[in-house]
Amino acid sequence: MHSLRGGPEVRQCLLLSCLLLAAWGTGSGQLHYSVPEEAKHGTFVGRIAQDLGLELAELVPRLFRVASKERGDLLEVNVQNGILFVNSRIDREELCGRSAECGIHLEVIVDRPLQVFHVEVEVRDINDNPPLFPMAVKTIRFPESRVLDSRFPLEGASDADIGVNALLSYKLSPSEFFFLDIQTNDEQSQSLFLVLGKSLDREENAEVNLFLVATDGGKPELTGTAQILIQVLDVNDNEPTFPQSIYKVQLLENTANGTLVIKLNASDTDEGSNGEIVYALSSEMSSTIQTKFKIDPTSGEIRTKGKLDYEEKKSYDIHVIASDKGTPEMSGHCKISVKLVDTNDNAPQISITSLSLPVQEDAPLGTVIALISVSDRDSGENGQVTCSLTPHVPFRLVSTFKNYYSLVLDSALDRETTPGYEVVVTARDGGAPALWATASVSVEVADVNDNAPAFAQAEYTVFVKENNPPGAHIFTVSATDADAQENARVTYSLVERRVGERALSSYVSVHAQSGRVHALQPLDHEELELLRFQVSARDAGEPALGGQVTLQVFVLDDNDNAPALLGPEAGVQAAGVSQLLWRSVGAGHVVTKVRAVDADSGYNAWLSYELQPEAGGARSPFRVGLYTGEISTTRALDEADAPRQRLLVLVKDHGEPALTATATVLLSLVDSGQAPKAPSRSRALVDAAGREASLLDVNVYLIVAICAVSSLLVLTLLLYVALRCSAASPTEGACGPGKPVLVCSSAVGSWSYSQQRRHRVCSGEGPPKADLMAFSPSLPQGPDSAEERQQPSESEYLGKKQDHFPLPIHNNGQHIRTGMKE
Structure with missing residues (x-):
């Protein structure tokens, strides 16, 4: 800092006073320099970067700059050496008039992070104006x-x-x-x-x-x-x-x-x-x-x-x-x-600069949003200004110097709750009455990826009929993300796993953008009744967040399997099976039994048996049980009956449309005193190997039937007690009564097993149980009850024998529940 006039002693005094002022200003939190008016361009004022504690290498990267409301071109800083110097002519009289104090207030601003320093440069008067008289x-x-x-x-x-x-x-x-x-x-x-x-x-x-x-x-x-x-x-x-x-x-x-x-x-x-x-x-x-x-x-x-x-x-x-x-x-x-x-006739003025917008929603507390300065042209209390903010905003004002404030973050932000704020700064003076002014700052909250995609439900149940066309749309999953833009862009994918020996992706696929789930191949109820898998949803944020949803795809049965005959009848539909029968038997005698199963389930697997009438229209002395398949006599045989009887039994399921199979039974009527023409060990005219295979199959079926009946009795008792308790004290999630729908049936009064399956069973509480489809064995013969046993009506079948049938299905929203009938 140099003086324009005076000898070396004057310049030394001025230099010493400037250094003392600069040192005092640094220690007090604000830099003070002084410079004489009319100083030449380039006159040294102070080492501003050094006095502020800034490294010279930081000045350019941190966007070091100096701003001034009054003639910002008077002083300038060399960013290479951090020296404040005179840039243009300073006329104290032009700048401050006859005011006793005259100074230039500088705001030194650096970014990354944002810092503001205040520097006062006193302009000293020199004797450059001679006295002037009004008139020469x-x-x-x-x-x-x-x-x-x-x-x-x-x-x-x-x-x-x-x-x-x-x-x-x-x-x-x-x-x-x-x-x-x-x-x-x-x-x-x-x-x-x-x-x-x-x-x-x-x-x-x-x-x-x-x-x-x-x-x-x-x-x-x-x-x-x-x-x-x-x-x-x-x-x-x-x-x-x-x-x-x-x-x-x-x-x-x-x-x-x-x-x-x-x-x-x-x-x-x-x-x-x-x-x-x-x-x-x-x-x-x-x-x-x-x-x-x-x-x-x-x-x-x-x-x-x-x-x-x-x-x-x-x-x-x-x-x-x-x-x-x-x-x-x-x-x-x-x-x-x-x-x-003075009167209070000037309202405060507000200036907002250096806005750092938008603000990240995870910005730390104390982040500087904007710089605010206020002024009032009045004097005394009329010029004393206080500032306040709109209530209930996550910001506050921090006083930095005199009428300078920083708008800083005071509490955490959440863009999903409030995407932006309209912050109103109110400046009020101390006059009576007080005057005020307002200025608003629109603070936009920038999104960060802090919300994972979410599904409306954790699990969905989907019903798909088997034999669907390849590529059929079966369901659409949809997840929402509370974030914005890329952080809310959701893509879907399967959570790969094995389904038996095959990969899940060979059964279903999901579209990455729409979430549409497609079946890639026809589904077979007999092969796969329930396909349970997860779909993952991930957003495009950094880092990406994700969520999952479970899909339970129940494959509904279609009547695509015809009844299959068991035993010798299965392979001799054309030639028939021969059976010896004594003419002396009475009415109601069980001659033989046709056995058949259906790979389908429900009504599609409920079989009925019909005896086809003879070609001549003659009344046959035999009948077949509608649901048992037992062939019995309707009257005592006599000499008028032909010695060889050919019976054609039609086995039909209850699907739409119904599928059928035909069994042919050949009966040979023998008098009581007549020796049989065939070996007595066999009732059917088949070879020895066929008889042994038939006997072996019958033994296996008997064992399975006994085990099935025992298990069914125990399961029926447990479900009966559970349903009784549930009916007495209904709880949330218990299975309520509903319109029963028959799932599966077979020959009543015999034993039969359609196919091993598992259904979800709801008994009020507890995990799902397996439903074993079993039926009671044949009742003993009796002349007085044979007709009633062998030819029950469909209503009797559904009413009296229903406890031997698989459980009814009730559709309750997203889950399949089954329960025993009381």
């Missing part, structure tokens, strides 16, 4: 009759500098008639009077030339000179006089136009026209005063003219001349000192 030549008319010690006020000079540089002293050129009287009033301002020291004689001296020299207190001192031309007049020897030479008035700055300021009352001891007084404002006053005030020339009333503004100018000095109408005229002078009183 002033003409004063003095009548020769003026008495000694008559006083004439003079306008002093003004100096645009401040302090010592503006402290003026005056000196009047030597004169035998006049001398200069200087008076200092209580405001430290000077009043100059030209005093008559010797009587004038116009006939001897018509004019007197004087020079008034004003010298300021600067080093070096500067001077200003005004010429005073005294014209000696004759005649009117009494001038108007005021009771006071100086009047003091206070006015509110919001005083209305035309308000009376003061009423002057000058007097003149002359008579006639020499005593008539006319008031006028001094022509030497500035044009500003003449636009603010006016005077009535007759009454001497001074009134406001135009709007007064304390922030524009705090005081006015009004010079009034009272002149008489004498010849020559004489005049008197007075000064009215008007001081304005």
Whole structure:
């Protein structure tokens, strides 16, 4: 920092004072420098980066910059060495006028992370403005009759500098008639009077030339000179006089136009026209005063003219001349000192800069969002400003310096709850009544991937009929993600696993974008009744988040399997099976039994047996049980019956459409005394290997039937108790009664097993149980009950024998539940 004027000692003193100011500023949390006005371009001000504790290598990467509201081009920083220097001419008088304090406030801003420093650069005054008089030549008319010690006020000079540089002293050129009287009033301002020291004689001296020299207190001192031309007049020897030479008035700055300021009352001891007084404002006053005030020339009333503004100018000095109408005229002078009183007529002003938007929803507490500065042109309490924020927002204001604030994050953000905030900053001054101003900041919350895709349900149950076409759409999964944009873009995939010997992806597929699930091949109920798998949903965030849903695909049965005959009947439908029968048997005698199974389930596997009528229409002495398949006699045989009987049994399921199979049974009627033509060990006319295989199959079936009946009895008892308890105290999730739907049936009164399957069984509580389809064995023969046993009606079959059937199915929303009938 260098001074423009003065010797080496002055420059050393200035340098030392600047260093002391810089050191004091660094320690107090704010840097202070000083620089003289009119310093040359490049003048060193301070090592601002070093004093702020910043590394020189950080200045460019962190976007080091300096901002100033007042003439931002006056000072500049070299980002290579961190030195603050003078960039352009600094004129203190132009920048601050006659204010005692003059400084340039700098905001030093660095990003990544955002930091703000405040620097005050004091602009020191130098003595670069000489005193100036309002007029270079002033003409004063003095009548020769003026008495000694008559006083004439003079306008002093003004100096645009401040302090010592503006402290003026005056000196009047030597004169035998006049001398200069200087008076200092209580405001430290000077009043100059030209005093008559010797009587004038116009006939001897018509004019007197004087020079008034004003010298300021600067080093070096500067001077200003005004010429005073005294014209000696004759005649009117009494001038108007005021009771006071100086009047003091206070006015509110919001005083209305035309308000009376003061009423002057000058007097003149002359008579006639020499005593008539006319008031006028001094022509030497500035044009500003003449636009603010006016005077009535007759009454001497001074009134406001135009709007007064304390922030524009705090005081006015009004010079009034009272002149008489004498010849020559004489005049008197007075000064009215008007001081304005500040009122709260300026609302605060808010400036918001350096916005760091949008804000990540996971931003840490204390993150700086914006810089806010407030100002108020009023003074005192009227200019004291306090700031506040909209209530219930996750932000707060932190005061950094005087009227500077930082808007920082105060609590956690959640974009899914609130995607943005309209933060309103309110600045209120301390006036009465208080004035305020508001400014809003729209804070957008940026999304982060903090929400995983979610399904509406954890599990879905889907029913698909078997033999579907390849690629059939069976279900659509849909997950939602509360995040936005890429973080909410969901893709779907199968959670691969093995289904038996095959991969899950060979059965089903899921579309990555739509979530549509397709069956890749026809499904077979007999091969796969339940396909349970998971679908995964993942978003496109970083890192990606995911969720899963379980699909239970139940393959519904279709009547695609015809009944299959068991035993010897299965392979001899055309040739038939021969059976020996004694003619002596009575009615109701069970001759043989046709056995058949169906690979389907439910009604599709419920078999019925019908005996086809003979071609001749003759009434056959045999019948077949509708659901048992037992062939029995309807009456006693006699000699009229043909010795060879051919019976055609039609086995039909209850599917839509029904599928059938046909069994042919050949009966040979033998008299009681007639020896059989075939070996007695076999009832069927088949070879020995066929008989052994048939007997082996019958033994296996008997064992299976006994085990099945035992298991069914135990399971029936358990389910009966559970359903009784459930009916007495129903609980959430218990299986309620519903319209029963028959699942599976076979020959009643015999034993049969369709195919091994598992169904979900609900008994009120507890895990699902297996449903074993078993049937009671044949009832013993009896002549009185044979017809009732062998030919039950369908209603009797469903009503009396239903406890031997698989359980009814109830569809309750997403789950299949089955239960025993009470």
